[in-house]
Structure formats: C-alpha cells, structure tokens
Amino acid sequence: MNITVLYVGSSLLAPLKNAEQEINRVYDLNLRVAAYNFGSPLSDGEWAEVERDLAQANVVFVIHVMDGENASRLIQSLKTHKHDAVVVINCMPELMRHTRMGRLDIGSVSRWVPKFKADKKRKANHGHYLKLVNRLPKVLKFVPTAGAFTDAKHYLQLFCYFLQPTPSNIQSMLLYSLKHYVRDARLKRVKVLEVQQVPTVAIYHPDAPELFETFEAYEEWCAAKKQLALDRDSTLGLLLMRPQVVSKTTKHYDVLIRSIEAEGLSVIPAIATLMDNREAVSKFFVDNGKSRVSQIVSLTGFSFVGGPAMNDSAAASQFLRDLNLPYRSAVSLDTQTIEAWSDSATGLNPIQAGMQIAIPEIDGATEPFIYGGIPGRGQEPVALEDRCTRLARRLKRWHNLQTAPREQIKLAIVLFCFPPSKGNIGTAADLDVFPGVWDLLKRLKEEGYRVDVPENAEVLREQLLGGNSEQFGSTANLAYRMSPDEYRRLCPYVREVEGDWGAVPSKIPIQGISLANIFIGVQPTFGYEGDPMRMIMARSGSPHHGFMAFYTYLSKVFSADGVIHFGTHGSLEFMPGKQIGLSSECWPDRLIGELPNFYVYSVNNPSEGSIAKRRSYAELVSYLTPPIENAGLYKELAGLRDLVQAYRQSNSETERARLYASIEEVSSELHLN
Secondary structure, three states: OEOOOEEEEOHHHHHHHHHHHHHHHOOOOEEEEEEEEEEOOOHHHHHHHHHHHHHHHOOOEEOOOOOOOOHHHHHHHHHOOOOEEEEEEEOHHHHHOOEEEEOOHHHHHHHOOOOOOOOOOOOOHHHHHHHHHHHHHHHHHOOOOOOOOOHHHHHHHHHHHHOOOOOOHHHHHHHHHHHOOOOHHHHHHHOOOOOOOOOEEEEOOOOOOOOOOOOOHHHHHHHHHOOOOOOOOHHEEEEEEHHHHHOOOHHHHHHHHHHHHOOOOOOEEEEOOOOEEEHHHHHHHHEEEEOOOOOEEEOOOOOOOOOOOOOOHHHHHHHHHHHHOEEEEOOOEEOOOHHHHHHHEEEEOOOHHHHHHHHHHHOOOOOOEEEOOOOOOOOOEOOOOOEEEEEEHHHHHHHHHOOHHHHHEEEEEEEEEOOHHHHHHOOOOOOOOOHHHHHHHHHHHHHOOOOOOOOOHHHHHHHOOOOOHHHHHOOOOOEEEEEEHHHHHHOOHHHHHHHHOOOOOOOOOEEEEEEOOEEEEEEEOOOOOEEEOOOOOOOOOOHHHHHHHHHHHHHOOOOOOOEEOOOOOOOHHHHHOOEEOOOOOOOHHHOOOOOOOOEEOOOHHHHHHHHHHHOEEEEEEEEEOOOOOOOOHHHHHHHHHHHHHHHHOOOHHHHHHHHHHHHHHHHHOOOOO
C-alpha cells in the first residue's frame, strides 16, 4: 500500500514516518508513506520522484499547498493519475476541487469550514475556527454514514485528525483513509482510534509533562520547579506554532527556550492557532489590561493575524499598537533545508523570504533571526544552537534597554562619512544631522539618561570635527586607539580580516567623542582607496580592520547597551554576506553582534530601509523628507534660459545668429562670460 503526502511546513514529516513504522509494526500492511515538502520549487529530478510516487499511490493527501510552480505541476499530475482517494486540505481553490473521495462534492463540505475574509468580522470568524476545532468531532457523531453523507463525513473526520496533528491522530488519519477507500482484506481488522483532543491554545514548556490551559497553572508549575519569577520585568512571551507542539516536533523550540532561560529570563511559550495569534496573546500575555511580558517573539513564521493563507496587517498592527509591546519574529527554515540555506549566497528562498520575513514585517515585526530548521537528512526541525544563543543574548539586550535604570544605560550614536572627507562627516539624505543629534541628546537628558549636552549643535559639531583631530592628523576627534593585542583579544574574526587586508596596524583609531554615557562615533569608510564602493553587497571579502575595530570598540570597550545609526545611510548593512536570512558567516551579523540597533531612516527610502532591517536587525525610526519646491530662476536668468531654448529650437540660420548675439549680450551683463 502507498500513501503520498504533499505538504508545506516542517511539522508533518516526523509524525508521518513514525506512523508508517507503527502501522507496519502492528498490522503488517507493508505501507509506504512518501512525503514531500512543497514549500519551495522542486527540481526536475525531484519532480520525477513525486510523479513516481503519485503513480503508485492508493491515497494522496495535499495539505497547505498554495499557488506556485509546484501547485501547477501537481494539478496536472492529479488529472493524469488514478487514486483510490485524493484528500485536499486547506489549499488553493483549484487544488481543493481535485478532492476525490467516492461521491464527495467538495462544495458540500465547505459549508463546515469557516472563510477568513478581510473584514471587520475577522475576530468572529477566528472564534468560529476555534469552535470548529473543539466541536466538530462531537458533531460528526450525529451525521449519518449513509448515502451522499458518507464521503462528506469521511472527509470531515480526516479534517478533524488534521486539526489535531498529534502522532496518534496522524496515524489514525492514514489508517482511516486506507480503511474506507482502499480495497484490501487486511484492512478489515484495522481499528481506528477516536480523535485525540488537544487544547486549541495553551502554554508549552519542554520540561513540563503536559500543556497548561491557564496561566495560573503554568505559574504554579514554575514556582514548584523554582524557575525564575514570571513578573513582567523578567519575562518574554513566545508564540509557538500549534502543529509543531502538538506533533511533538519541538527540538528547535526547546533549545531556544533554554537558551533564553540561561540568560536569566523567564518565558511564557504559548501555542497559537495558525490563523490568529491574538487569542493566545490575550489569554496568556495580558492580565486585566496589563502586560505579563516585556516583549513578544513570534516563532510561528506566519502573519500575526491570518496564518499562511492570508494577512490582515491592519488588525495585527492595531492589536499590537494597543498592546504597546515590542514584537519580533524569528525564523525557522520550513521550506528549505539548513544546508540549502547555508550554501546559498542569497540566503532564504523567495517563498521563505516572503512568508517569514516580508509578511511579519508588514505586521511590524523585527529581528528576522534564523534559529533553526530541517537538516537535509532529518525528519523534524532542529536548533542551530549557536544562533539560539546569539538570539537569546540579543533578546536579553533588548529586555535590558526596557527595564534597566536609564542613568545606567550606555548608547552609541553612529554618524557617517561618505565620500570620505572632513566635510562629509555627519551627512545624511534629507536630514540636518548635527541639529538632529543635538535634539536627541537633549531628549535623552530630559528622560533620565546620563549625557553631557553641548551648548548647541555647532559646539557639538566642533567637538567632533575638531578636538584633537589636528594633533593626530585625523578627520575627526580621536576617542580611542586600539592596540593589536586588544583587537585580537576582543575580536574573533581578525585572522579572516587579515586574509583580505594584511597585518593589523600598530594602532587602530576610533573617531568620536564621549558625552558621559553617550558616545558619538564616526563610522569608518569602507572599500578600497580609489574605489570606496567596492565592498557593498560583495559576495566575498571582509570589512577592513578599522571598520571591524570600530564595532568591536562599541560593544566590547565602550560596552554600549544599544547603538543608534543616525541618518540615511551607513555601510554596515551592505557588507558582504547573504542577502536575506543571515548566518554567523555574514559580516553584517558579525559586526552588529548582540547590540540592539536603532536606525534613524528616511521614510522615502523603504527599499534600503528594508535592507537595514533584514541585514543589521535594525528598528527603523522614520523621519520625513523636507518639503522641497522648484525655486526657479531670477528674472534675468529666466530670460537667458528662454533665449538658449529658442536658439536650440530654431531652424533659421538668420534667427539663430540674432539669438546668439542676444545670448552673448545677456551673458555679459550677468557676468557669465
């Protein structure tokens, strides 16, 4: 017997393979389950394997497959091959119409499944979905198994198993489809279990024996286990994908949870439905309008409201705005293997980038940090342990910015200098940088940060550009000189930089000024002398020693709690590495390290702003471009312009000679000759 399962995601493969083994152990059916992740386009060779398995399959399951090349190919294949049953669940309409189970009319079943339309009734629809998960198995007991109802009831029963994808339910789903649609005498003795019910939303912890349906139960367990206190100032809210937890494919979650706890923080890991995270957030992260957590980190990989099939960013942003908490969205590789991501110069494939980066960004999410995925020869997601540690430390840094006394916080403000010259220090697109920085310093002072505010913006400019710059022959004040020994001790990437740039200089200058707990630094130039743009988005190479030492100084010597890149734009986010979905081998990831990154960015440059968010994990603070109007020309210059235009358009040599004489005369009067 053969079952082929075509799906999108990372939670089904392990339960399917385990079900195959258990069914063959108990019933000796010689069952083969072929499973393919349709999250990214398949090669011709991979499609040949799919076609082979589809041709042999008794039953085909198609789950969560939306529009794309794979869907188009699959539709043609389903038209070609004959099967005992084709069960299509939560897919694009054209695929849904290829459901074939006896006399089933898929339209008769669709009345039972809620439609998630972009309207004001979204929350009510989501409530309908939750009721469906909990009530449908009970309702089906009253649906007759006779005549036209038979196949519709079978479809809904399979749908119930799918909604609760525990290992037991996945096994029952396969057995149920075989028992009712494959003619084989061995199937008569098969017993199919009832649907195993699991809470729709709950709290999960890898050390707990079961899920917690209330916050109070979880809090009591934490107290008994002597975990850290679940107060707001030490707790993060995590959103987990329900199918991953229910199917027990949680290795990547477990490592990340323990990494965060190792940083001294508590977590509330809540499982949420694919369709909407608001239910879990409202139930577990909020108490009588007050937040129980300092920030929310989504590990679901989908939109906050809408799941994999659609996105309601308006509802999501309104809910998150009312909650007033930072919202971050880390990434597990669901539609490509860890090896494919690691070997790719691009990083994430288009489906992964759109679904797990772009859509969460629309909701307002930041920190698109890769922390896990499915290995090439694996059956379930695993953690990238070094990345989990890095992400946990970054979250701890963000948490510290929220909760530490402001007089203890140290911030670094980074200004840019391009093209490299003293006159270009502190320039940015459509922004008057020094008055802007001075206003920021005053605001920080008013809000309790320790900062020595200069008398005005011009004094600030003079302190940075002047100071000891003439003494050391630098373009700005020299704040620090890093020795080779210190650089090698603090920076783990020195040997790689030496491979591109040669030996470490005797002293590496760090330009900037210290104003109590605020450091204002000048980002070093980049690239090569004579070709300063060479390093931008290069596929290889490294930043030079000065650039590497600058960010090492900010994090390891000045010990900044956060960095503010001021103005559009610098070059950190354009350093060599993957385009999206960075790894520990990518230079922007190495440079920013664990520093929380704020970026004051022009609102009219969203494309490069997205690069800053994705490649340097920046929180963008937008500024408006100044209103600009065409100034025109003075009266005499306007007349000269008209004469030149008439000269160019005239075809008469006599007229052109007269116009030329007039142009000469007016030019002389305007002192342009």
